[in-house]
Amino acid sequence: MDKKIYLNESDLPQYWYNVAADMPNKPLPPLHPGTKQPVGPEDLAPLFPMELIRQEVSPEKHIEIPDGVREKYRLYRPTPLIRATALEKALDTPARIYYKYEGGSPSGSHKTNTAFAQAFYNREEGVKKIVTETGAGQWGTALSFACQQFGLACDVYMVRVSYDQKPYRRVIMRTYGADVYASPSNRTKAGRDVLAASPDSSGSLGIAISEAVEMAAGDPDTKYALGSVLNHVLLHQTIIGQEAIKQMEYTGDFPDVVIAPLGGGSNFAGISFPFLRHKLEGSKNVRCIAVEPASCPKLTRGQFRYDFGDTAGYTPLLPMYTLGHQFMPTSIHAGGLRYHGASVLCSQLLKDGLIEAVAMQQLECFEAGVLFAKTEGILPAPEAAHGIAQVIREANAAKEAGEPRTILFNLCGHGHFDLQAYSDYFEGKLTDHRLDDGIIQENIAAIDMLQPV
Amino acid sequence: MDKKIYLNESDLPQYWYNVAADMPNKPLPPLHPGTKQPVGPEDLAPLFPMELIRQEVSPEKHIEIPDGVREKYRLYRPTPLIRATALEKALDTPARIYYKYEGGSPSGSHKTNTAFAQAFYNREEGVKKIVTETGAGQWGTALSFACQQFGLACDVYMVRVSYDQKPYRRVIMRTYGADVYASPSNRTKAGRDVLAASPDSSGSLGIAISEAVEMAAGDPDTKYALGSVLNHVLLHQTIIGQEAIKQMEYTGDFPDVVIAPLGGGSNFAGISFPFLRHKLEGSKNVRCIAVEPASCPKLTRGQFRYDFGDTAGYTPLLPMYTLGHQFMPTSIHAGGLRYHGASVLCSQLLKDGLIEAVAMQQLECFEAGVLFAKTEGILPAPEAAHGIAQVIREANAAKEAGEPRTILFNLCGHGHFDLQAYSDYFEGKLTDHRLDDGIIQENIAAIDMLQPV
Numbered sequence: 001m002d003k004k005i006y007l008n009e010s011d012l013p014q015y016w017y018n019v020a021a022d023m024p025n026k027p028l029p030p031l032h033p034g035t036k037q038p039v040g041p042e043d044l045a046p047l048f049p050m051e052l053i054r055q056e057v058s059p060e061k062h063i064e065i066p067d068g069v070r071e072k073y074r075l076y077r078p079t080p081l082i083r084a085t086a087l088e089k090a091l092d093t094p095a096r097i098y099y100k101y102e103g104g105s106p107s108g109s110h111k112t113n114t115a116f117a118q119a120f121y122n123r124e125e126g127v128k129k130i131v132t133e134t135g136a137g138q139w140g141t142a143l144s145f146a147c148q149q150f151g152l153a154c155d156v157y158m159v160r161v162s163y164d165q166k167p168y169r170r171v172i173m174r175t176y177g178a179d180v181y182a183s184p185s186n187r188t189k190a191g192r193d194v195l196a197a198s199p200d201s202s203g204s205l206g207i208a209i210s211e212a213v214e215m216a217a218g219d220p221d222t223k224y225a226l227g228s229v230l231n232h233v234l235l236h237q238t239i240i241g242q243e244a245i246k247q248m249e250y251t252g253d254f255p256d257v258v259i260a261p262l263g264g265g266s267n268f269a270g271i272s273f274p275f276l277r278h279k280l281e282g283s284k285n286v287r288c289i290a291v292e293p294a295s296c297p298k299l300t301r302g303q304f305r306y307d308f309g310d311t312a313g314y315t316p317l318l319p320m321y322t323l324g325h326q327f328m329p330t331s332i333h334a335g336g337l338r339y340h341g342a343s344v345l346c347s348q349l350l351k352d353g354l355i356e357a358v359a360m361q362q363l364e365c366f367e368a369g370v371l372f373a374k375t376e377g378i379l380p381a382p383e384a385a386h387g388i389a390q391v392i393r394e395a396n397a398a399k400e401a402g403e404p405r406t407i408l409f410n411l412c413g414h415g416h417f418d419l420q421a422y423s424d425y426f427e428g429k430l431t432d433h434r435l436d437d438g439i440i441q442e443n444i445a446a447i448d449m450l451q452p453v
Numbered sequence: 454m455d456k457k458i459y460l461n462e463s464d465l466p467q468y469w470y471n472v473a474a475d476m477p478n479k480p481l482p483p484l485h486p487g488t489k490q491p492v493g494p495e496d497l498a499p500l501f502p503m504e505l506i507r508q509e510v511s512p513e514k515h516i517e518i519p520d521g522v523r524e525k526y527r528l529y530r531p532t533p534l535i536r537a538t539a540l541e542k543a544l545d546t547p548a549r550i551y552y553k554y555e556g557g558s559p560s561g562s563h564k565t566n567t568a569f570a571q572a573f574y575n576r577e578e579g580v581k582k583i584v585t586e587t588g589a590g591q592w593g594t595a596l597s598f599a600c601q602q603f604g605l606a607c608d609v610y611m612v613r614v615s616y617d618q619k620p621y622r623r624v625i626m627r628t629y630g631a632d633v634y635a636s637p638s639n640r641t642k643a644g645r646d647v648l649a650a651s652p653d654s655s656g657s658l659g660i661a662i663s664e665a666v667e668m669a670a671g672d673p674d675t676k677y678a679l680g681s682v683l684n685h686v687l688l689h690q691t692i693i694g695q696e697a698i699k700q701m702e703y704t705g706d707f708p709d710v711v712i713a714p715l716g717g718g719s720n721f722a723g724i725s726f727p728f729l730r731h732k733l734e735g736s737k738n739v740r741c742i743a744v745e746p747a748s749c750p751k752l753t754r755g756q757f758r759y760d761f762g763d764t765a766g767y768t769p770l771l772p773m774y775t776l777g778h779q780f781m782p783t784s785i786h787a788g789g790l791r792y793h794g795a796s797v798l799c800s801q802l803l804k805d806g807l808i809e810a811v812a813m814q815q816l817e818c819f820e821a822g823v824l825f826a827k828t829e830g831i832l833p834a835p836e837a838a839h840g841i842a843q844v845i846r847e848a849n850a851a852k853e854a855g856e857p858r859t860i861l862f863n864l865c866g867h868g869h870f871d872l873q874a875y876s877d878y879f880e881g882k883l884t885d886h887r888l889d890d891g892i893i894q895e896n897i898a899a900i901d902m903l904q905p906v
Binding site: 002003004006008009010074075076086104105106108145148167168171172174175176177370373374376377378379416417419420422423426 | 455456457459461462463527528529539557558559561598601620621624625627628629630823826827829830831832869870872873875876879
């Protein structure tokens, strides 16, 4: 058996899988923050092309991947499924560990999967420019490349602290043709307001979202794009699991457990939903485990309720597990996991007991990431290392039970731009700590004041 | 036809190809700097394991790849052969452009191919530790990982200026388990001598080689390893071309021209020698073009003669194209190409008119690298961008001639750790300039004083 299982490009999946079609309890609708009524397409039309709005609420089980998107996917897809033989050996486990590797994409992460789809539909509907925000830079890189490929302009509002600390992410986005602005900027009212109050503001994802939304809303040729959380974003990522299903067939194995880190939810959804489908359809059992950082534990310690998707409170209210939209996680190096809420689809599935969640301290994650690099030869992004830490726990449990369990996880990106985090880890600068209950209660109480339910 | 052509692991080549067996004029022997007589195995034994010394002078055409090396190759090999369809389209050329991509290896470059082989033979012969030098860090990263995989300790002497400017390369090497020292260091006599004279020395590859050699020579359990130039290093890299031969068969094409950048020669040899074999055997014609930086033009403006392999003059005298071992190239961002000489094998082939060479200014290379990133979605290392620039020239020539020529090149590594160079390019800080004839003459004259021929 080969260590790496490739598919031919003719095996590239024809459809994204829409888990909503198979959910016993359908996701609740987003609400307009003013009227508290479900938002309609007309509310979203200034920001998104109509096809993405349709996908956001689609009841269809399969949504066809357009040829124009499939053609771009062929630049780096199908991605390999790899048997982690070297890691298994190091762990001396009877478990069979497989991982899907998304780090070979033009952005170095899975984000490219939805970037291509979003850029495609925008171009089809005559949009000239897409504006977005980025924190650590993975999403901004992915959208920059996708816009370049589809002939669209791309503006990226990058959180000031990342803009200053990660200049190389900026350089890649520029290489791919995007214009990158530090947020808060003087280009928007939202940015100017922040700068007037705090001239030295280091920014936040919430502020950057506000700036990007403002720029998109003010220009009929410009739309906005989001890199996670929304249903259509999760949908596009299911290409990962759709491929993995075919690749697992070659191995003769089927995963007992599927693992992925969860920030907004698109990475987790991408690998797990096509497998979860077998559970929802009743054909096969599978555990799907979302791994969140202990410093931002919305799934394990948050509440399921309506809350805003952004810090400033501009978005519709979403029914999700949340720590409160004003929750500020302590600084951890997995920037992609520092989000206060979980996607509506993942939240509903967790509430219904169909998926599991675990919170992980960061030292265990970095230890796992280093072991993975030493054995398998791929340095994982800190986000991905959260998943690997849980994989190691499961592999050790299999060893204790003396069972050859099959574990699958998504290695969503490489860590080539995260070496400062590894350096800090080696130098003993990182610590674990338990988030105080009072902080969580306080932030959730703040939601009540806005929107009692 | 798929854009990406993979091989099964069962197709992993069984043999490295030794071009010396087919050369009409065999490479001249290295000479002892004192006696001017050919060096023997006993001269090299303190530094290298015996099997590598045998490979260095082997007349055999095929040298079997040990199972222990093939097993490690399977971590990332066979590497894909990719049709550069998006680049072809951007160039509007009738040429068919293919590239072998080595950037998915644990070091992000082709260097891993010889690192595994060297670590394997050292372990087989009971060596406990390997010491090496590294400039930009690609070779040090590759050897760090290979030593980790084979249970050997690894010390890397990293040129001080790189050590300070590329801290993330250090972090990767540490992640892979190596100890990294800034060179010049206080750990060796060579280093202490330099520091005594120049306490603020920023180091050089020549000094780092001297330190690594000194540490290896002084300990019977420790050996030295080199990442390019030597015959056995070039040999190990032919795995690239051996795979590409099989992959090109799937396409139905055979390259009219094979292109790669040349620093010491191992990347160029790796992709081109298995194709050149067809020319040497008289079965097929193929042009093989080595691309060097205009700032370090040993192939196009140097002399073919005996010279030292290192700056300090510790190594045997090698028969090669050289600019003089004291030649200091101006600072360009393709650190891997800043070497004063070319490998003995490449030099002899060039002298005999069997391969071609071209010197390239750096602005054309960065322009090529950016176009490649925008189209194919892989950001190339600046070294690799030299090859791409020549590919573009050939594709444009094919367009002018109206001929569907087939072009193959080796994309030897990604540029994720070279973004400062791209940033400098975008900011207009990089310039082209013609190297003065007087500087070359002066440096070559300096060889004469040491070793008149």
